[in-house]
Amino acid sequence: MADGEAAQQGARQSTLRASNLGLVLRTVCAADRPPSRADVAARTGMTRATAARLVDALVAGGLLAEGERDPLPRRGRPGTPLLAGGRVAALGLQVDAGLLAARVLDLRGRVLAERLEDGDWVGSEPGPTLERLGRLAATVLAGVPAGVRLAGAGLALPGIVDAGRGVLLRAPNLGWHDVAPAAVLAPSLPAGLHPLLGNEADLAARTVAETAPGRAGPHRDFLYVSGQIGVGGAVVLDGQVMRGSAGWAGEVGHVCVDPAGPACRCGSTGCLEQYAGRHALLAAAGLPRDASPEVLLDNAAAGDPRAGAALDGARRALAIALAGVLNVLDIPTVVLGGHLGRLAAVLRPGLEDDLAVRVLSARWRRPRIEAAGADAAPAATGAALHTLAGVLADPVGWLD
Amino acid sequence: MADGEAAQQGARQSTLRASNLGLVLRTVCAADRPPSRADVAARTGMTRATAARLVDALVAGGLLAEGERDPLPRRGRPGTPLLAGGRVAALGLQVDAGLLAARVLDLRGRVLAERLEDGDWVGSEPGPTLERLGRLAATVLAGVPAGVRLAGAGLALPGIVDAGRGVLLRAPNLGWHDVAPAAVLAPSLPAGLHPLLGNEADLAARTVAETAPGRAGPHRDFLYVSGQIGVGGAVVLDGQVMRGSAGWAGEVGHVCVDPAGPACRCGSTGCLEQYAGRHALLAAAGLPRDASPEVLLDNAAAGDPRAGAALDGARRALAIALAGVLNVLDIPTVVLGGHLGRLAAVLRPGLEDDLAVRVLSARWRRPRIEAAGADAAPAATGAALHTLAGVLADPVGWLD
DNA sequence: ACCACTTTGTCCTATGGTCAAACAAAACCG
DNA sequence: CGGTTTTGTTTGACCATAGGACAAAGTGGT
Numbered sequence: 001m002a003d004g005e006a007a008q009q010g011a012r013q014s015t016l017r018a019s020n021l022g023l024v025l026r027t028v029c030a031a032d033r034p035p036s037r038a039d040v041a042a043r044t045g046m047t048r049a050t051a052a053r054l055v056d057a058l059v060a061g062g063l064l065a066e067g068e069r070d071p072l073p074r075r076g077r078p079g080t081p082l083l084a085g086g087r088v089a090a091l092g093l094q095v096d097a098g099l100l101a102a103r104v105l106d107l108r109g110r111v112l113a114e115r116l117e118d119g120d121w122v123g124s125e126p127g128p129t130l131e132r133l134g135r136l137a138a139t140v141l142a143g144v145p146a147g148v149r150l151a152g153a154g155l156a157l158p159g160i161v162d163a164g165r166g167v168l169l170r171a172p173n174l175g176w177h178d179v180a181p182a183a184v185l186a187p188s189l190p191a192g193l194h195p196l197l198g199n200e201a202d203l204a205a206r207t208v209a210e211t212a213p214g215r216a217g218p219h220r221d222f223l224y225v226s227g228q229i230g231v232g233g234a235v236v237l238d239g240q241v242m243r244g245s246a247g248w249a250g251e252v253g254h255v256c257v258d259p260a261g262p263a264c265r266c267g268s269t270g271c272l273e274q275y276a277g278r279h280a281l282l283a284a285a286g287l288p289r290d291a292s293p294e295v296l297l298d299n300a301a302a303g304d305p306r307a308g309a310a311l312d313g314a315r316r317a318l319a320i321a322l323a324g325v326l327n328v329l330d331i332p333t334v335v336l337g338g339h340l341g342r343l344a345a346v347l348r349p350g351l352e353d354d355l356a357v358r359v360l361s362a363r364w365r366r367p368r369i370e371a372a373g374a375d376a377a378p379a380a381t382g383a384a385l386h387t388l389a390g391v392l393a394d395p396v397g398w399l400d
Numbered sequence: 401m402a403d404g405e406a407a408q409q410g411a412r413q414s415t416l417r418a419s420n421l422g423l424v425l426r427t428v429c430a431a432d433r434p435p436s437r438a439d440v441a442a443r444t445g446m447t448r449a450t451a452a453r454l455v456d457a458l459v460a461g462g463l464l465a466e467g468e469r470d471p472l473p474r475r476g477r478p479g480t481p482l483l484a485g486g487r488v489a490a491l492g493l494q495v496d497a498g499l500l501a502a503r504v505l506d507l508r509g510r511v512l513a514e515r516l517e518d519g520d521w522v523g524s525e526p527g528p529t530l531e532r533l534g535r536l537a538a539t540v541l542a543g544v545p546a547g548v549r550l551a552g553a554g555l556a557l558p559g560i561v562d563a564g565r566g567v568l569l570r571a572p573n574l575g576w577h578d579v580a581p582a583a584v585l586a587p588s589l590p591a592g593l594h595p596l597l598g599n600e601a602d603l604a605a606r607t608v609a610e611t612a613p614g615r616a617g618p619h620r621d622f623l624y625v626s627g628q629i630g631v632g633g634a635v636v637l638d639g640q641v642m643r644g645s646a647g648w649a650g651e652v653g654h655v656c657v658d659p660a661g662p663a664c665r666c667g668s669t670g671c672l673e674q675y676a677g678r679h680a681l682l683a684a685a686g687l688p689r690d691a692s693p694e695v696l697l698d699n700a701a702a703g704d705p706r707a708g709a710a711l712d713g714a715r716r717a718l719a720i721a722l723a724g725v726l727n728v729l730d731i732p733t734v735v736l737g738g739h740l741g742r743l744a745a746v747l748r749p750g751l752e753d754d755l756a757v758r759v760l761s762a763r764w765r766r767p768r769i770e771a772a773g774a775d776a777a778p779a780a781t782g783a784a785l786h787t788l789a790g791v792l793a794d795p796v797g798w799l800d
Numbered sequence: 801a802c803c804a805c806t807t808t809g810t811c812c813t814a815t816g817g818t819c820a821a822a823c824a825a826a827a828c829c830g
Numbered sequence: 831c832g833g834t835t836t837t838g839t840t841t842g843a844c845c846a847t848a849g850g851a852c853a854a855a856g857t858g859g860t
Binding site: 012023329 | 408423621637644716723729
């Protein structure tokens with residue numbers, strides 16, 4: 001022996017059942033209209049008998065629910081529509097430089113309760129800020145209908161996170177480092193609910209990859225670029241957020257755009273963040289750092305040369321950085337979030353043209369730029385989705 | 401219904417068996433010493449009865465073989481050591497700017513036969529060159545011992561490949577585009593042996609990720625940078641070569657290092673390839689384009705300022721490009737292949753220092769530079785490994 | 801030389817999951 | 831109101847693994 005790692009475990013019949021239970025659950029979640037047992041059987045290739053048995057188990061466990069028969073005039077016996085269980089949910093939390101958020105999402109993707117709190121937490125003390133978030137979470141949880149089971153919680157943070165140990169290693173925008181939020185939040189949360197930590201951009205990207213638990217979004221492969229004070233990012237391949245070998249992937253904000261460019265806080269020079277980050281962008285346009293992206297757009301439209309130059313610089317920097325990533329990853333789409341999403345309409349045309357030149361595979365498939373949705377706290381939703389994804393992956397543990 | 405895609409297929413009992421057969425086969429391949437049936441059972445968690453039954457099926461099908469008992473004085477009844485089958489093999493082919501290669505690799509990772517042919521195929525006609533490769537393949541296959549079953553063939557090409565359609569879209573170094581090699585090679589190969597196309601860097605990277613079929617190499621997550629006339633690359637995550645959404649991932653050679661840099665053949669400016677590609681590097685050092693990397697090293701050691709400056713420029717460019725990739729992908733290791741591998745000793749110290757500054761996570765885990773092995777045609781081996789990986793993934797089809 | 805001991809490999813039955821086909825149920829249609 | 835169609839359920843058969851008993855092939859001690 002003395003063999004390095006233990007091999008994968010052999011599959012047994014209970015594995016088969018577990019795998020098929022998960023498949024049935026995900027099939028129902030992925031459908032755009034509530035399917036019947038027979039639909040599930042057809043889509044998975046299982047017999048109706050098998051599919052029905054698994055569905056029954058999931059319904060009994062509360063992970064699936066039978067809906068009302070819709071009176072569609074079709075031939076044959078009408079099927080009972082199946083929905084994801086509405087009484088299983090997860091809590092999503094987010095701390096951002098200008099926002100605290102708490103949201104409860106159920107397996108159907110419905111927001112059962114939410115609360116956002118604006119503010120300025122740049123340079124704040126971690127303890128009090130997290131206590132504030134804890135109180136927000138408690139009030140949100142109090143507003144959740146009775147009988148809803150919480151499957152877990154997630155916390156989105158704007159920085160580098162060690163999810164395994166539950167530690168925020170470094171969040172430059174907040175000025176935090178080496179923070180373990182679980183201990184601070186615990187008193188406000190139900191016993192046993194330990195929030196899973198995640199990077200803000202990773203979790204925000206998840207809301208683009210899946211619109212509801214198990215339901216695929218419009219793109220399966222894309223780069224998500226999150227415009228915050230700095231610039232974060234996440235790579236999504238085949239609907240999965242790429243974690244990287246330690247879970248720190250996606251830091252597109254520190255790709256070097258020009259080695260002779262301005263020094264970055266990270267120690268390097270000419271990082272994308274120094275051109276397209278919110279602070280950098282507004283400073284270049286001669287605006288205060290708390291100005292909104294819309295003011296920048298208005299100024300540029302009114303002919304302000306500094307605003308125009310700032311947008312131009314951001315566009316050029318994005319083109320160089322994104323082209324590099326797209327060349328290495330062979331991804332067709334870039335989704336802009338945060339303030340970059342709100343500037344997308346102006347950036348898109350020039351950016352797409354630049355990418356068409358710099359991306360090697362553009363002649364076969366021209367790269368596209370998209371804007372993310374308008375939600376102020378997508379990462380809070382993403383944190384909840386991330387937790388619920390655990391239920392979809394292995395439902396056996398949630399069948400009581 | 402009207403649901404977009406068909407869901408995944410449900411697992412049945414034959415799926416269970418297929419999955420466990422594959423697991424047993426991979427467990428034997430991954431072991432560093434031939435395991436017994438009982439070892440396989442212990443490592444997979446299956447009962448000895450089950451493991452033995454699956455092993456027997458694989459032995460009967462030729463995918464596993466029983467080895468000679470080695471006289472190790474241990475207590476208890478000695479087990480029969482299990483080896484990967486030596487009579488199942490794959491053909492790996494490679495076309496490169498300066499090399500044609502054909503190699504036959506068996507499931508144990510042994511080279512059963514090989515043949516390399518140096519030359520200069522830059523700007524050659526695809527047809528005659530591929531015919532030459534076909535003759536090379538035929539002679540190699542003639543040298544394979546009788547009774548060896550060919551599981552397939554792979555062909556490594558230095559360019560962008562559409563593996564599904566079997567078309568080389570564009571190989572700038574060769575000057576080829578829109579070539580379908582299967583038709584040209586078919587007359588030289590046994591009937592039914594259609595080579596699977598792959599990118600040179602992707603397949604070379606595979607030889608780093610696995611030293612023999614199913615046996616993990618020294619690194620599980622790394623960026624492979626292939627120094628050829630230009631610069632290619634491949635991303636390996638968790639031992640798997642990342643394909644990207646269309647299979648074109650890894651083009652690190654065209655990451656922009658300096659927007660004000662020299663124009664690149666790809667249409668962009670300041671690509672890494674313009675600093676670290678073999679032609680660019682040798683030209684900057686005032687050497688002819690067919691000079692060897694060792695001459696460059698000798699000149700630099702002798703104090704030639706042009707050689708020193710060329711190496712310095714390559715190192716700086718590599719630092720900027722690699723830092724960007726490492727930031728986005730969170731990968732700890734870079735493996736240098738091709739001429740860059742032969743320059744690794746000189747590049748490593750400065751490069752590692754530069755990356756420590758530019759990579760965001762370096763303070764927790766310092767990026768490492770490694771050199772690939774000295775094989776002249778790693779991609780040929782990789783092409784064979786790629787084909788054999790298909791056997792390991794689903795052995796059922798190969799059990800006669 | 802012999803016997804206990806240990807480990808490997810095999811045989812047999814039980815369990816539990818899916819499949820296939822028949823059957824019951826609930827609608828529509830003429 | 832009966833034929834048709836589709837859904838959902840029931841039943842027995844099949845098959846892969848689990849578990850335990852047993853045979854096989856060595857070592858080590860007396």
